[in-house]
Amino acid sequence: MLPDLERLIRLQQLDTGADEARRTVDGIPSRIADLDTRLTTCAMALDAAKQRLADQKSERQAVEKSLAEVQVRLSRFKDQQMAVKTNKEYTAMQHEIATAEAQVRRFEDAILERMLEADDLAADVVSAERTLQAERTETDRERVMLETERAETQRRLSGTSDERAKLTENIGAAARQLFETVARQRRGVAVVEARDGHCTVCHVRLRPQVFNQVLRNTELVQCDSCMRILYHNPDGGG
Numbered sequence: 001m002l003p004d005l006e007r008l009i010r011l012q013q014l015d016t017g018a019d020e021a022r023r024t025v026d027g028i029p030s031r032i033a034d035l036d037t038r039l040t041t042c043a044m045a046l047d048a049a050k051q052r053l054a055d056q057k058s059e060r061q062a063v064e065k066s067l068a069e070v071q072v073r074l075s076r077f078k079d080q081q082m083a084v085k086t087n088k089e090y091t092a093m094q095h096e097i098a099t100a101e102a103q104v105r106r107f108e109d110a111i112l113e114r115m116l117e118a119d120d121l122a123a124d125v126v127s128a129e130r131t132l133q134a135e136r137t138e139t140d141r142e143r144v145m146l147e148t149e150r151a152e153t154q155r156r157l158s159g160t161s162d163e164r165a166k167l168t169e170n171i172g173a174a175a176r177q178l179f180e181t182v183a184r185q186r187r188g189v190a191v192v193e194a195r196d197g198h199c200t201v202c203h204v205r206l207r208p209q210v211f212n213q214v215l216r217n218t219e220l221v222q223c224d225s226c227m228r229i230l231y232h233n234p235d236g237g238g
């Protein structure tokens, strides 16, 4: 194989790998932001559960206050009933007492119901706290993994750039120039395989004499259509 072609193939591998590595590094902040979102969602669920419990407690306190008021009224009615002079007054007082007693029962029932609800709501708070704790542990773990991935990828990138610098020193000026020009025009992909008579990237069918040239791997041949530098991979078939 033409030495420059071999070096250009390696150069392309390095550039493609570096592109991927850069995309990985660039994508890490948004993956970290996703972790923050997950945590925030759990923290909000916990706040909401605590709020429901607190609201429910104030409702119960309001009912307890009403109950206390009715009980005060009830005992006043009972005192008054002792002091009434006529049957008519007695009956009227009897009616007030019955009404107040019915209210007492209603309020007591409502308080009992809210106490049962409070148990459920308190359990919800505990469960939301556990979920948040678990999510914090998990996102911390993922955060460490992402930071490790970032550091490793950056280390690989700088290794690549050293290798690239050494490699390009050994590529002829014309070949390097051609590579840079095509790479600029083709989003960084300048060297591609030709297989079965076709360019594997733009898929155009190559003229037979062009493909025969490619098969020899002894010169730099460009695709008629996308202008990329073509090579033949003997292990790739075709």
Ligand SMILES: [Zn+2]
Binding pocket: 199, 200, 201, 202, 203, 204, 223, 224, 225, 226, 227, 228
């Ligand atoms: Zn092509």
